[in-house]
Amino acid sequence: MLNNIPIYQPSLTGNEKKYVNECLDSSWISSKGKFINEFEQVFSSYVGCKFGSAVSNGTVAIHLAMLALGIGEGDEVIVPTLTYIASVNAIAYVGATPVFVDSYADTWQMDMADVAKKITSKTKAILAVHLYGHPCDMDGLTKLCKAHNLFLIEDCAEAIGSTYKGKKVGSFGDISTFSFFGNKTITTGEGGMVLSNNETLHDRINHYKGQGLAKHRQYWHDVIGYNYRMTNICAAIGLAQFEQVDQFIKQKLQIVAWYKKYLENAFVTWHQEGSDVLHTYWMFSILVPDSKDRDPLRDHLAAAGIETRPLFYPVHTMPMYNKNFQTIPVAENLGWRGINLPSFPALTEAQVRFICDTIQTYQK
Numbered sequence: 001m002l003n004n005i006p007i008y009q010p011s012l013t014g015n016e017k018k019y020v021n022e023c024l025d026s027s028w029i030s031s032k033g034k035f036i037n038e039f040e041q042v043f044s045s046y047v048g049c050k051f052g053s054a055v056s057n058g059t060v061a062i063h064l065a066m067l068a069l070g071i072g073e074g075d076e077v078i079v080p081t082l083t084y085i086a087s088v089n090a091i092a093y094v095g096a097t098p099v100f101v102d103s104y105a106d107t108w109q110m111d112m113a114d115v116a117k118k119i120t121s122k123t124k125a126i127l128a129v130h131l132y133g134h135p136c137d138m139d140g141l142t143k144l145c146k147a148h149n150l151f152l153i154e155d156c157a158e159a160i161g162s163t164y165k166g167k168k169v170g171s172f173g174d175i176s177t178f179s180f181f182g183n184k185t186i187t188t189g190e191g192g193m194v195l196s197n198n199e200t201l202h203d204r205i206n207h208y209k210g211q212g213l214a215k216h217r218q219y220w221h222d223v224i225g226y227n228y229r230m231t232n233i234c235a236a237i238g239l240a241q242f243e244q245v246d247q248f249i250k251q252k253l254q255i256v257a258w259y260k261k262y263l264e265n266a267f268v269t270w271h272q273e274g275s276d277v278l279h280t281y282w283m284f285s286i287l288v289p290d291s292k293d294r295d296p297l298r299d300h301l302a303a304a305g306i307e308t309r310p311l312f313y314p315v316h317t318m319p320m321y322n323k324n325f326q327t328i329p330v331a332e333n334l335g336w337r338g339i340n341l342p343s344f345p346a347l348t349e350a351q352v353r354f355i356c357d358t359i360q361t362y363q364k
Contacts, residue, residue: 004305005306005342005354005355006342006344007344008343008344009344011248012237013244014240015240015243016240019237019240028232029233030232035232035233036230038239039242040235043178043242051197051198052193053195054191054229056230057191058192059179064177064208064226066093068208069124069125071091071094071096074122076124077124078101079098080109081100081316082131082315082335088315098321102331103330106272107272107274108131108132109135110136112140116144125153126152128153132281133279134279135162138172152173153175153176154169156170156177157178157192159280160282161185161280170195171197176195186242190234191235208228209226209228209229211226211227212226252343256281266359267288268287268289286341289337291336291337293362300361306354308340309339310335310338316328
């Protein structure tokens with residue numbers, strides 16, 4: 001019997017051990033070494049940006065983006081409420097106020113009409129989150145930001161390799177951020193990247209991530225900085241993973257095709273794909289018709305050895321962000337009905353079919 005299928009597991013079958021051993025043999029294991037620069041260069045080039053700065057995780061990447069852009073107290077940042085908490089926490093770290101917007105019911109990306117409605121004189125930036133690997137409406141966001149003189153930040157943690165009208169996400173904004181946590185499309189264990197086409201912003205990011213160390217005076221610090229650097233070992237793993245990124249995405253898209261095939265007549269629906277995009281499906285996510293079936297179906301799958309996760313809970317419903325009551329209907333509806341299914345690259349067709357058959361046997 002097929003069972004014990006995790007929600008995600010990294011595929012470490014490339015040059016990961018070889019490159020890590022090279023770090024150990026050379027003794028370059030901390031935040032200096034050749035793999036850091038190599039990883040920054042190949043990844044930024046892949047996305048289509050001039051500059052890349054490797055950091056210790058995806059959350060600090062967003063924090064650095066806020067710092068580099070000078071966002072702080074009194075500023076508002078528009079962000080989808082249907083996102084992972086890190087996107088919003090990074091806004092709070094700098095003392096700014098998150099302004100939550102709703103999502104489209106089909107693609108689950110931020111609703112452009114709601115974004116336009118929420119812009120005020122205090123709005124400093126829009127944080128576009130390419131949720132679950134599907135790109136946001138980048139034409140619309142770029143136009144809004146230009147019209148209102150706003151910064152555009154892209155959170156691409158879940159969308160490595162995704163494209164909008166043939167152009168990779170992460171190449172549209174003033175700054176873009178990525179995560180390489182163990183469950184992301186490529187991983188460094190823990191890690192992230194901040195990309196930009198602006199050299200001044202890139203210099204500011206490096207300045208803040210390296211304890212605020214002045215360029216031309218040893219042990220002189222001229223801003224309150226942070227230790228947000230990536231290690232050479234993590235970068236070595238990242239480089240080995242990057243060598244396989246196209247294959248990982250190809251495998252994930254095959255998994256999506258299997259899910260759609262075997263769920264064709266099921267009582268659930270799944271994340272829809274808009275036009276002119278490549279949705280890389282960080283997770284394959286389904287919706288049950290009624291929220292009351294979400295947890296029982298997850299229990300049913302767990303009993304068969306299949307691990308799942310709920311969709312992200314809308315952040316505006318969480319205690320630290322719900323002081324001013326508001327209803328954001330589409331995001332709430334999706335958040336209560338959604339389930340993420342196993343989506344790792346090595347998942348087999350037999351395993352996908354077993355998962356889908358188990359869903360079909362759920363009795364309401």
